[in-house]
Amino acid sequence: MKLNSLLALGLIFAMLGCSKDDDGTIVNGIDRTPNLQATGSSAHDFLSDSRYRSLVIEVFYVDGFRPQTQTLTNLKNFMQARLHKPDGITIIETQIASPGLAPYDINEVAQLESAIRTKYNAGNILTMYLFFADGGTATDTASQFILGSAYRNTSFVMYETNIHNSSGGVGQPSRVGLETTVILHELGHLLGLVNLGSPMQTPHEDGAHPKHCTNENCLMFWEAGGSGILGMMIGGNLPQLDADCLADLQANGGR
Template sequence: MIFRVVLFLSLLSIINCENHKSELPPAVLGYIALDYLILSDPDRSAVYFSSVRSAGLEIAYEPDAEPFTGNFTIGGSDIWSVVQNNLEDVFADRGYTVSISVPNDLSSMTQIPSQGRSVWSVNQLLDLVPRYRRQASDFQSTSFFIIYLKGQMADAPGVIAVTISGVFGIGPPVVFVFKDMVNQFDSGISPDKVEKAEQMTVTHELGHALGLVNAGIPLHSSHQDKEHGNHCTEESCGMFWALSDTKVETFSPSTNSLILGQECRDDIRNYKP
């Protein structure tokens, strides 16, 4: 975040220098600089749903916080096919093809050193991004960075995952998944429950990264739960603010792996930036 603020101030200085003597008020110059930064940022909804033709995930994890991989016990489908199928649905029916690449085994993901933390602040999370993110987005291809960690959020204990973007929403949205919180869904009785919870969580956070709900992708109908921010009012939708035990238990990836509700899907289908 600090880096982005410095960049904003530096750009403002460049504009003043190139104009030699600006007669525009500082506030106007600030808007010009901000608008320039936004338009040059490939990590935003308007780009995802216009010029992008490929989208993929880069996944990193701490030791003992590995993502689940392999196949579901019930149905036998690949665990990461849930995220794959949901991303394919997000970019479907747009009059062009977007190729989706989702890693599905640990060999295609990156193990990072143990961070030795049980509690995380936002700044500590953001410090990980320049250290471990290797893939960048451009206006034709998008890469979402997901990092699995031990511990939990300092100001929001119990939160399963969080998506954080830069200042003013400029810069890549990064998904942080707290494995200890995911593992709370492991009842030891219901097969695949914790694996399903993890995939539903990742899909939910990618929904935020893409611009749901009303966070870049405009509403097509009134279904934003403003009390809970950028979430859906429909409890059955994957963008609902909470993930319940019942919802996880009844989710059947082998029958229907799509978790976004029709209202959110309509937002996406009708978004043509």
């Protein structure tokens, strides 16, 4: 998800390669391969309980960049409303010291994940990794910068410095509002939206901005610069999935 001076959100997929290109897929006897796949490829595993009955989310944040408590509550509530996980959804928070990597590139983000992530899919437990970074990306400019990125099937990063700079001030969305919007938008990609693993029930992929929704009022719209998403956030409301995106999730096993 990108932001520019007009608050345009855009998708950044840092499509990391498949597991066979990674070294160290088996570490300390744990096979990491199921968590080293392409973004969207585990959509059905998140949505349904056919294979995984519970979900464990590891949240790592650099000291000073902890997400708002309400943001994590919103994430959990959204998941409980959309996913079939009868054995529960658990969030584990861990603070780390700055790794000294800012500005980040996505390969550094992935290497950090390899170093600190402790939970991998096992049995009927699905796992997810979420990192709140102490910086932006190497490609950020003053007028356009990235807020978050879904880069694997169960992994995404939040560039929390950029979120801090873009929220909580006059004419800006609240911190919780922007954090929640970015988290749920990136999660939407892990859930296969749009046309990224959850097949479209009706055509609604934006041809000019692939993997995003054509509805400017939908959480999965590519930008928030217009009256849609930005207006909702500033008005204190959270952008929601529209009927087309919800139908895709439900058809792929979700609620």
